[in-house]
Amino acid sequence: MYSCAQCAIHACYQQDHSKMPANCPMRQADQMQKAFAVYSQPAYQDFYIQSCIVEAEGYGEWPRLRETIEFAKKLGYTRLGMAFCYGLRKEAKIVDSLLRRHGFEVVSVICKTGGIDKSEAGIPGQYRVRPERSFEAMCNPVAQAMLLNSQHTQLNISLGLCVGHDALFAKFSDALVTTLVVKDRALANNPVGAIYCAEGYLAPKLEP
Ligand code: SF4
Numbered sequence: 001m002y003s004c005a006q007c008a009i010h011a012c013y014q015q016d017h018s019k020m021p022a023n024c025p026m027r028q029a030d031q032m033q034k035a036f037a038v039y040s041q042p043a044y045q046d047f048y049i050q051s052c053i054v055e056a057e058g059y060g061e062w063p064r065l066r067e068t069i070e071f072a073k074k075l076g077y078t079r080l081g082m083a084f085c086y087g088l089r090k091e092a093k094i095v096d097s098l099l100r101r102h103g104f105e106v107v108s109v110i111c112k113t114g115g116i117d118k119s120e121a122g123i124p125g126q127y128r129v130r131p132e133r134s135f136e137a138m139c140n141p142v143a144q145a146m147l148l149n150s151q152h153t154q155l156n157i158s159l160g161l162c163v164g165h166d167a168l169f170a171k172f173s174d175a176l177v178t179t180l181v182v183k184d185r186a187l188a189n190n191p192v193g194a195i196y197c198a199e200g201y202l203a204p205k206l207e208p
Contacts, residue, residue: 047176050074065095068180069102072155081153082108083144083169085160085183092159095180107151111139111161141165145172158182160189 002025011019012026020026039048054062054071062070072080080099084092092108099106118128118138128136139162148156149172158166158179170177184191186205194202 046075064180065098068157068178069099071178072104073102075155077104077154079105079107079151079153081148081151081156081173081175082106083111083141083148083156083158083161083173084108085111085139085162087183087185088160088181088189091181095157095159107148107153109144109147111141111144111165112137113147114138114140114143116140139165141169142172145169145174149174 002023004025007021007024009019009021011017011021011024017026026032038044051071053074054067058067058070082092082096082099084095089110092110096106096108114137116138118136119125121138123138125131130136141161145156145168153175156169156173156175156177158169158177158181160181160183161169162183166179166182181189182191183189184194187193194206197203198206
């Protein structure tokens, strides 16, 4: 089992393979070569190189939103998809407008598309966010992906989808997915705040 997260050596970062820990994944030479070969495949080569160029060009200067725009431009994309959360509809409108000002066509699909009640997907009534209401639309990340697929978007942006819904969206999306915003209702969509405070103020909220 690999546990890079607990490694204190970081031989990979220093290019010093002589100090690899016993369970270092770099010891799996076949896996490493197989993975590396992907970067030279036509479908991924430019995608990967341009992402690294954006990383270097805007390092510490460009916010993620700007990086996303520059990345899509470098790849020559003209039609972007955006799967967004109803709870971030104002933010989605701002992003949509900005992308259009940068010359992109934008296909956007909201999470509640389909307007299907949660009960139809087998979600128990007690797990409605507002149980007193007779209708509560389910999030529909599979439809978001399929609708964007049907519009042949070249890169899909995930904006504020719930945990798990984002994974389903990425799974069913034909285009590669980049995440602009993740959902964190407790921390203003800033989940790293919980990590920064995991040994402090937020510790009681994180323990089993
Ligand atoms: S790849 Fe190897 S050296 Fe690098 S963090 Fe993981 S275990 Fe440590």
